[in-house]
Amino acid sequence: MPTPATIRKLTPADLPAALRLSRAAGWNQTPDDWRRAMELAPEGCFARMQADRFAGTVTTCTFGDVGWVGMMLVDESCRRQGHGKALMQHALQHLDANNVTSVWLDATELGRPLYELLGFSAVGAITRFAGRFSTKREPAADASGRQVGPLHQAATSQLLAFDARMVGVERAHLLHTHCNRADKPVVVLQSADASITGYCSHRPGRLAAQIGPAAARTEAELLALLHCVLPEQAGDVFVDVADKMPEVSAWLESHGITPARRFTRMCRGDVARGLPPATSAWLSSGPEKG
Numbered sequence: 001m002p003t004p005a006t007i008r009k010l011t012p013a014d015l016p017a018a019l020r021l022s023r024a025a026g027w028n029q030t031p032d033d034w035r036r037a038m039e040l041a042p043e044g045c046f047a048r049m050q051a052d053r054f055a056g057t058v059t060t061c062t063f064g065d066v067g068w069v070g071m072m073l074v075d076e077s078c079r080r081q082g083h084g085k086a087l088m089q090h091a092l093q094h095l096d097a098n099n100v101t102s103v104w105l106d107a108t109e110l111g112r113p114l115y116e117l118l119g120f121s122a123v124g125a126i127t128r129f130a131g132r133f134s135t136k137r138e139p140a141a142d143a144s145g146r147q148v149g150p151l152h153q154a155a156t157s158q159l160l161a162f163d164a165r166m167v168g169v170e171r172a173h174l175l176h177t178h179c180n181r182a183d184k185p186v187v188v189l190q191s192a193d194a195s196i197t198g199y200c201s202h203r204p205g206r207l208a209a210q211i212g213p214a215a216a217r218t219e220a221e222l223l224a225l226l227h228c229v230l231p232e233q234a235g236d237v238f239v240d241v242a243d244k245m246p247e248v249s250a251w252l253e254s255h256g257i258t259p260a261r262r263f264t265r266m267c268r269g270d271v272a273r274g275l276p277p278a279t280s281a282w283l284s285s286g287p288e289k290g
């Protein structure tokens with residue numbers, strides 16, 4: 001009789017095994033990404049074990065009553081044996097127990113059939129643009145007096161409030177992982193009266209720098225931020241853009257950053273919760289966190 005498979009909490013000791021899975025799948029995560037996922041939800045990240053074998057992972061994180069699922073990975077040699085389904089059911093039970101009313105994820109083609117089976121529906125699509133920015137830095141101010149520059153610590157609470165308005169949920173714990181970084185990756189767009197009207201962050205990746213999260217009132221304002229952030233990147237970048245942003249997509253393509261893959265944004269539960277207002281412009285912080 002084979003030993004029954006089990007699910008347990010993912011811990012920092014699992015980092016090498018977890019990283020092996022994300023690398024084998026060709027994903028961009030670094031050890032810091034896995035560490036951050038576990039810090040954001042120490043009780044909400046799980047490993048599937050088949051005897052001593054590390055068969056798969058899933059992570060969750062919550063923003064009030066909105067939950068996100070990510071890092072759904074099953075070792076290639078263990079697929080189509082029910083491990084992915086068991087992991088997702090476990091993650092959903094955990095989120096249900098934490099009063100989450102809508103669960104979101106960005107699905108790959110491999111993941112989508114499984115998520116449909118478990119009650120998720122497609123809500124939109126995200127295109128990953130990839131490449132190296134091809135133009136020199138452009139001026140940080142424009143004719144309207146808007147300024148793009150580094151986030152000053154004192155403005156962090158203003159940024160958090162702005163993000164909540166633009167994205168529709170309060171994401172302080174996620175954003176603090178960017179705002180508190182020593183390399184100060186966050187730039188903000190400020191109007192003449194110093195109020196924040198947009199921001200953009202980025203982080204290193206295994207294959208390319210992941211640009212985002214970012215939010216702004218309009219696509220034009222998001223582009224003003226990208227004009228500042230992209231020329232600073234030495235190598236390739238990934239930018240995950242919702243299909244509703246044709247101006248941003250066209251601008252990236254005209255600067256050598258082109259569509260590389262697609263994700264389906266899916267939701268289970270109350271779709272009105274966690275859906276960014278149609279009027280805002282934003283970039284995902286990566287498929288594992290939305």
Ligand SMILES: CC(C)(COP(=O)(O)OP(=O)(O)OC[C@H]1O[C@@H](n2cnc3c(N)ncnc32)[C@H](O)[C@@H]1OP(=O)(O)O)[C@@H](O)C(=O)NCCC(=O)NCCS
Pocket residue numbers: 025072073074075078079080081082083084085086106107108109110111112113114117
């Ligand atoms: C997606 C993934 C986690 C699924 O894990 P898994 O352990 O193979 O999934 P399960 O065996 O639990 O699948 C349960 C059911 O989901 C459906 N399903 C799962 N993968 C499927 C696929 N590739 N095509 C069609 N249906 C699929 C089937 O109904 C399956 O039941 P069956 O095998 O009896 O037909 C795995 O393919 C993987 O790690 N892929 C690479 C990383 C990735 O893309 N992850 C998803 C991120 S959003």
